[in-house]
Amino acid sequence: MKPFENLSELLADDLNAVNTLITERMTSKHAPRIPEVSAHLVQAGGKRLRPLLTLASARMCGYDGPFHVHLAATVEFIHTATLLHDDVVDESDMRRGRRTANLLWDNKSSILVGDYLFARSFQLMVETGSLRVLDILANASATIAEGEVLQLTTAQDTNTTEDVYFQVIRGKTAALFAAATEVGGVIASAPENVVAALNTYGDALGVSFQIVDDLLDYGGAGEALGKNIGDDFRERKLTLPVIKAIAKANEDERAFWDRTIAKGNQQDGDLEHAIELLQAHGTLEETRDAAISWGNKARSALDVLPQSRIRDLLGELADFVVNRAV
Amino acid sequence: MKPFENLSELLADDLNAVNTLITERMTSKHAPRIPEVSAHLVQAGGKRLRPLLTLASARMCGYDGPFHVHLAATVEFIHTATLLHDDVVDESDMRRGRRTANLLWDNKSSILVGDYLFARSFQLMVETGSLRVLDILANASATIAEGEVLQLTTAQDTNTTEDVYFQVIRGKTAALFAAATEVGGVIASAPENVVAALNTYGDALGVSFQIVDDLLDYGGAGEALGKNIGDDFRERKLTLPVIKAIAKANEDERAFWDRTIAKGNQQDGDLEHAIELLQAHGTLEETRDAAISWGNKARSALDVLPQSRIRDLLGELADFVVNRAV
Numbered sequence: 046m047k048p049f050e051n052l053s054e055l056l057a058d059d060l061n062a063v064n065t066l067i068t069e070r071m072t073s074k075h076a077p078r079i080p081e082v083s084a085h086l087v088q089a090g091g092k093r094l095r096p097l098l099t100l101a102s103a104r105m106c107g108y109d110g111p112f113h114v115h116l117a118a119t120v121e122f123i124h125t126a127t128l129l130h131d132d133v134v135d136e137s138d139m140r141r142g143r144r145t146a147n148l149l150w151d152n153k154s155s156i157l158v159g160d161y162l163f164a165r166s167f168q169l170m171v172e173t174g175s176l177r178v179l180d181i182l183a184n185a186s187a188t189i190a191e192g193e194v195l196q197l198t199t200a201q202d203t204n205t206t207e208d209v210y211f212q213v214i215r216g217k218t219a220a221l222f223a224a225a226t227e228v229g230g231v232i233a234s235a236p237e238n239v240v241a242a243l244n245t246y247g248d249a250l251g252v253s254f255q256i257v258d259d260l261l262d263y264g265g266a267g268e269a270l271g272k273n274i275g276d277d278f279r280e281r282k283l284t285l286p287v288i289k290a291i292a293k294a295n296e297d298e299r300a301f302w303d304r305t306i307a308k309g310n311q312q313d314g315d316l317e318h319a320i321e322l323l324q325a326h327g328t329l330e331e332t333r334d335a336a337i338s339w340g341n342k343a344r345s346a347l348d349v350l351p352q353s354r355i356r357d358l359l360g361e362l363a364d365f366v367v368n369r370a371v
Numbered sequence: 372m373k374p375f376e377n378l379s380e381l382l383a384d385d386l387n388a389v390n391t392l393i394t395e396r397m398t399s400k401h402a403p404r405i406p407e408v409s410a411h412l413v414q415a416g417g418k419r420l421r422p423l424l425t426l427a428s429a430r431m432c433g434y435d436g437p438f439h440v441h442l443a444a445t446v447e448f449i450h451t452a453t454l455l456h457d458d459v460v461d462e463s464d465m466r467r468g469r470r471t472a473n474l475l476w477d478n479k480s481s482i483l484v485g486d487y488l489f490a491r492s493f494q495l496m497v498e499t500g501s502l503r504v505l506d507i508l509a510n511a512s513a514t515i516a517e518g519e520v521l522q523l524t525t526a527q528d529t530n531t532t533e534d535v536y537f538q539v540i541r542g543k544t545a546a547l548f549a550a551a552t553e554v555g556g557v558i559a560s561a562p563e564n565v566v567a568a569l570n571t572y573g574d575a576l577g578v579s580f581q582i583v584d585d586l587l588d589y590g591g592a593g594e595a596l597g598k599n600i601g602d603d604f605r606e607r608k609l610t611l612p613v614i615k616a617i618a619k620a621n622e623d624e625r626a627f628w629d630r631t632i633a634k635g636n637q638q639d640g641d642l643e644h645a646i647e648l649l650q651a652h653g654t655l656e657e658t659r660d661a662a663i664s665w666g667n668k669a670r671s672a673l674d675v676l677p678q679s680r681i682r683d684l685l686g687e688l689a690d691f692v693v694n695r696a697v
């Protein structure tokens with residue numbers, strides 16, 4: 046069984062409590078459109094990875110109060126709100142195998158229901174009574190939005206550096222992973238070095254998770270053939286394999302990236318040629334190595350914690366996230 | 372001089388501190404698009420009405436700490452974030468006499484920068500260290516978003532009742548007014564009856580403010596000819612003068628509202644005919660009377676406070692808001 050499923054089983058009661066709280070709080074007294082849109086996304090078989098990280102962190106640190114459930118629901122609401130807004134921004138039509146809310150209802154509903162869920166997440170954290178938790182999640186929220194804006198303004202820019210790429214993915218992905226694990230430790234009143242380790246774990250896990258996602262979008266570095274590859278290429282996103290390949294490009298190759306990514310003039314066979322270039326320069330392997338290195342960083346951050354079943358599973362999770370790409 | 376200008380003059384130092392803080396906090400280390408979009412709206416001569424209400428409430432209650440400035444900036448950021456999202460939802464092209472951000476940049480930037488400003492507002496409130504303030508503003512944020520969704524789903528519905536209208540305007544307008552004044556009292560550790568009075572004042576002021584706005588969109592109830600009238604009619608919004616007129620409509624009139632508002636089939640002369648119907652049924656006067664009654668409620672809520680220059684000006688402000696419509 047995968048470490049993620051083992052964790053879900055180990056924390057099944059907590060996870061049920063989170064799902065109950067989520068269902069309860071995504072309602073609205075006056076506007077039935079809100080639970081309709083929320084339910085479409087929240088109940089569409091999302092993996093609940095982020096809330097699970099919060100539950101696991103809190104339990105691993107010995108927490109036995111009620112508020113890790115609130116924080117896990119908070120994190121899922123923030124995630125759902127950003128997905129609703131992302132799908133409008135990216136003009137996406139599919140998410141988790143279903144048509145997106147912006148398509149089924151409209152952009153307006155996705156924007157406003159996203160705002161509502163963000164406000165609801167904020168109410169949930171206030172209920173924990175922890176100003177430190179509020180501080181962490183307020184900062185994470187700002188970093189997420191900043192990463193999304195940065196991604197928007199650097200899209201199609203073939204001069205994007207690896208530094209900018211890492212700023213984007215730290216914002217759009219790692220910030221919420223890091224906050225999810227850190228608040229678990231904070232609510233459990235864990236020692237400072239443990240709280241810091243949980244932040245490092247979540248951050249590194251999030252970075253490796255996103256690198257692997259971006260790698261899989263070009264088919265990965267291994268033998269396995271990916272499904273749905275090429276979305277990032279078609280959307281002209283500057284992800285790590287491409288940034289690395291552009292840095293090594295000769296004149297002809299530069300012209301290819303300029304035409305397909307900067308100018309967006311794509312023809313049949315371009316995706317295949319792009320993948321050939323990534324393979325020729327070895328950037329898929331380099332990207333996989335970066336993911337492995339971040340995965341290792343995540344796993345070793347847990348060393349300050351005493352051995353436990355949850356700690357082992359979180360360590361395995363870091364390996365599993367990376368192994369998707371190998 | 373208008374009470375609003377008198378208040379601004381009386382609280383000029385505080386207001387300058389708010390403007391400095393706003394400018395400081397709307398920056399972003401990594402994404403220059405953020406301050407560009409924010410500055411376009413924040414510095415475009417908004418009236419700073421909501422932050423002024425927070426400053427006035429705190430000072431009236433004897434506050435002399437630094438955090439009323441944070442709360443005033445918080446309230447302005449929340450307001451700005453909702454304007455950015457509203458303009459996308461309403462597909463607006465003008466705001467405060469300038470082209471809207473969604474037009475000058477794009478919808479994506481407006482959505483994501485709005486999210487960023489909301490997160491920044493959240494950081495500012497956390498800095499005050501007051502969980503009660505956080506609770507009030509979290510609830511207000513949820514109520515605002517709920518009101519916006521309700522407005523969206525009841526638009527063009529000629530069966531909309533006055534109850535639903537009041538729920539919408541309490542959400543989209545009064546919730547932030549009420550939170551703005553209430554947190555001023557809370558940060559000043561005002562007695563409970565004063566905090567409650569400040570909430571009532573802000574709520575009633577916000578309700579009368581929005582009723583008057585909706586009335587002015589049909590030219591008001593007095594002699595003065597409004598500018599830019601007819602926006603709500605063209606956008607097929609169900610506002611108080613129209614809801615009241617539909618309730619009194621005969622068969623022909625019902626058919627007219629059905630064609631123009633429900634079906635959106637509008638022709639030259641329809642706006643003029645709509646205004647004739649509102650005048651014939653006296654609903655502009657009735658709407659004005661409703662605004663007056665809410666204005667009176669706002670003014671008399673202040674009676675529990677000791678007489679002061681600020682209290683007098685807040686009372687005059689309630690009258691002034693209503694008198695725009697007479």
